[in-house]
Amino acid sequence: EVQLVESGGDLVQPGRSLRLSCAASGFTLDDYAMHWVRQAPGKGLEWVSGISWNSGIAGYADSVKGRFTISRDNAKNSLYLQMNSLRAEDTALYYCAKVLTTGWDAPAFDHWGQGTLVTVSA
């Protein structure tokens, strides 16, 4: 059974940093690109970032480009999101998501974690 478990969410002040983690199990992580998608409280879904199976390609939404960095460690079955210069508008539930098919095509997401909450407030 595929499982994705996010951690690292917290209450932080604007301008500070946070690192999210996603522990993956039940599938071969290095066969798949992985992504982060966020959802502000009471709002819709927003794609944040994605990384190819071998870390060769990474993509970011304009809203986080230059501030967030995605990475992965296939040996540790883990995905990460380093979030710097956090803003109030980054407040959201951050989901780790597995893509449906292998490759780097723009994906559909077939498995999601339960999310980790990031709150940016003074």
Place this chain on the structure above:
Amino acid sequence: EIVLTQSPATLSLSPGERATLSCRASQSVSSYLVWYQQKPGQAPRLLIYDASNRATGLPARFSGSGSGTDFTLTISTLEPEDFAVYYCQQRSNWPLTFGGGTKVEIK
């Protein structure tokens, strides 16, 4: 970026009725349109990918159709567990974008 507009924002129906949800793209996404269901306190669940392909284990009462800019998710006969928020997502162009959602609520 491609903007997805979902309508209606809220759909009030009774169990047993048919639900028709719309997703319109600001430019053609070919057939690269995905549908998700989200219940309160839960992560999204993949329903339909590439406009009309059902995810593994999805009941046959869910179907998707459309191409280009206009897409529809149909639930033929609403079950109590189908009352939720539904999102569309395009996977034609980067950045990936989602629609604003349609809430299907019990009338």
